[in-house]
Amino acid sequence: MTTPSTDAHLWRQGEPGPGETVLLPRTANQARGLARYCIDFLRVPRAIGPATLERLEQFHLDSVGCGVSALALGANAPTVLRDEALATSPSRGTRGGICFGSAQPCLIEKAVAANASAVREWDSNGTNFGYDAARGRTAGEFGHNDFYPVAVAAAREAGLDGTATLRVMLLIDEIRGRLAEVFALRKYAIDHVHHGAVACAAAYAAALGGTEEQVEAAIGMVVAHSVPYRAIRAGHQLSDSKGASAALAAEAAVMSGRRALAGFLGPLDVFRNPLALYRVNEPCADGTSPFDLELGVSGDAFAIHAMHFKLGLYEHQSAGAIQAIIDLVGSEPTVARDLDGLTAIRVKIYEPAYSIIADPAKRTPTTRQSADHSLPYILARTLLKARTAVAGGLPLDWEGLMLLPADYSAEAIADPAIGCLIERMSIVPGGPSYDALYPDGIPTSVEIDHPSRGRLGGTLVQYPLGHARSAAARTAAVVSLKFDRLVAAAVDDPQRLRERMRVTGRSSEEMAELYAFPIHGCDPG
Missing domain, CATH: 3.30.1330.120 (2-methylcitrate dehydratase PrpD)
Structure with missing residues (x-):
């Protein structure tokens, strides 16, 4: 049964999986509701299921393997963005960000861009297709597990331990995953990374102690100022912009979050704004947005269970x-x-x-x-x-x-x-x-x-290995092998790197230096 909590929240028992969810109805200020959800998720935590946390660890480790490999082999976009980051110094009053392969602090948003670009460059990390048949939410927008560097950057700045950092990672995946179920950006030539930018702005601002109004302002800035179009994926030969789209979206999200925390007031109630991308592309009655948004709160009621692994380098x-x-x-x-x-x-x-x-x-x-x-x-x-x-x-x-x-x-x-x-x-x-x-x-x-x-x-294949509905144990084994192969020539000890990337149980000091390990062929700064 569903019972109302506030004008923006409706709580319900998660079905078919165990756990609670929160519903942000289309008639409410969903941007403020999303801000409240983020703050509650991080500061008044409910128990998260072990299966959810383990899947999150798998996706994060997989992303790191992809990023380390791309940097070790000198991939252009992440190398350019990493060099750009390492040429900067942290902003006044901050600890700065850390790039893969360096212990040198730099501008937070530049480190995030460099790390997210590395993670995404091979197009080999996790994927979602925006599909929840049980809820009837099947918009089918794409998305990828590109944004963990935002959570790691937030952990360093806010002094979060591994447990808290995992919650920020899950928050980002949940928001972008659920948005992908209800709003298909690609139908309007908008790149799928925009859902990730909204998630990152909200999660980052909340993780750094933002108020509801500040988190809402960060969301509003991303939606109003940073909408990427699929021009980056069109044409006969694709460019660096294809792989770096998530990185640049994450950079904009972190900058929006930091500006909101400093007092900049972005557009509020942006999902119901008649001139924002949602209502412009899917017109609806005044006082509403085009969709309800339901988000996991506890147990295993999270979108990550419908996300997929890639078992090599290929478009999913x-x-x-x-x-x-x-x-x-x-x-x-x-x-x-x-x-x-x-x-x-x-x-x-x-x-x-x-x-x-x-x-x-x-x-x-x-x-x-x-x-x-x-x-x-x-x-x-x-x-x-x-x-x-x-x-x-x-x-x-x-x-x-x-x-x-x-x-x-x-x-x-x-x-x-x-x-x-x-x-x-x-x-x-x-x-x-x-x-x-x-x-x-x-x-x-x-x-x-x-x-x-x-x-x-000629036989129809519907659930290839790596798909969320395929054999989980077999998928995990191949993903683990992929990690070993990708990092084999990039680090001295792949097993040690695997152990280092285990976020569960890490102290705040360990999280602050999580990505500061040497990578062969990478300038340590």
């Missing part, structure tokens, strides 16, 4: 196709041995995946940023890895065919064998029957014509 909507290839070559190794003999590779995939990773412009990528968003390239590279694996007697599974940074090197992208496979590849929209299965799943099928084995495959 290609996971169903990769699984289909793995299933096919695993059952028919002859296919992997004789790629030159394949006469046709036919792929069916849902929208919006087709428009994002399979449009004709994606058939000839020349940059890494375009290649990891090219379904033809991803499948061709997976098939080539399968040929190498079968020749060496290696397993034809996710472990054996894991896509890693080397698979997106300039040499790999220029390999003539890639183009030969793509020439035989046709990718078409699956139509309404496929589209209806998203965002619950990642519906894809791959069919191959082989000269001796005939027509193979």
Whole structure:
């Protein structure tokens, strides 16, 4: 049963999972309600379920592995942003932020931008698809677990221990995850990272002791001043802006939070503002926003349980196709041995995946940023890895065919064998029957014509490994292996780094220096 608490809050028992949730109705000032929710979540904490905390630790560790690898290999955007950060000094009266691989304090927002850029650069960390069928909230907006550096920066500045920092991390994931269920930014050409910016502004300001009005002002500033458009993801060849979008959103969010804490008053009641992005794009009656917003409070009633892991470097909507290839070559190794003999590779995939990773412009990528968003390239590279694996007697599974940074090197992208496979590849929209299965799943099928084995495959894949509905233990094992492979050449002791990144039980002093460990090839500052 639901009972009202204030004009902005309605409490209810979380169903179908255990735990409580809070409802911010569309008729209330949701920005103020979100501020109150953040403050209560951090300062009047209810018990969080062990399964939620463990999943949060997994997503954070996965993000760190991605970031460390990107920096060690000299990826451009995070290196540029890290150099920019390390050239600054902390603002007066602050402890400053810490970049991956350095103990030198710098401007907080610059450290956040550098770290979030590193985490996101490989496009290999966690994903959400904005889907809660039990509540009927299925807007299906994308999002990624890019924003943990904001929580770590808040911990350093506010003196939070590991337990409190995990709550800030969870708060960010919960807000952006639930917004993704009720408002599809992509429909209006707005980049999905904006939901993350709203979450970061609210969580950061609350973690640093902000009042309800200050947190609401931080949210208002982000919504009014910092709306990124999907121009960063359009075009034949993608740029550094694709991978750094979350980083720049996080930077803006932290700056908004800090300005609000200093007394700057941003727009209030912004979700009901008739000229803010929500009502401009989805008109509704005065005094309302386009959606109700329900947020987890305790137990395991959190959106993180519907978020997904990536098992290598690839745009997540290609996971169903990769699984289909793995299933096919695993059952028919002859296919992997004789790629030159394949006469046709036919792929069916849902929208919006087709428009994002399979449009004709994606058939000839020349940059890494375009290649990891090219379904033809991803499948061709997976098939080539399968040929190498079968020749060496290696397993034809996710472990054996894991896509890693080397698979997106300039040499790999220029390999003539890639183009030969793509020439035989046709990718078409699956139509309404496929589209209806998203965002619950990642519906894809791959069919191959082989000269001796005939027509193979064609089975619909909906929940590839790594998906929240796939085998959890098996997913965890592959994600753990991915971490080891990504950081193997980047740090002296991968196991020690794994242990260091365990946030549970950390003191405030340990949290303040969490990311200050050496990375091979990185300037320590």
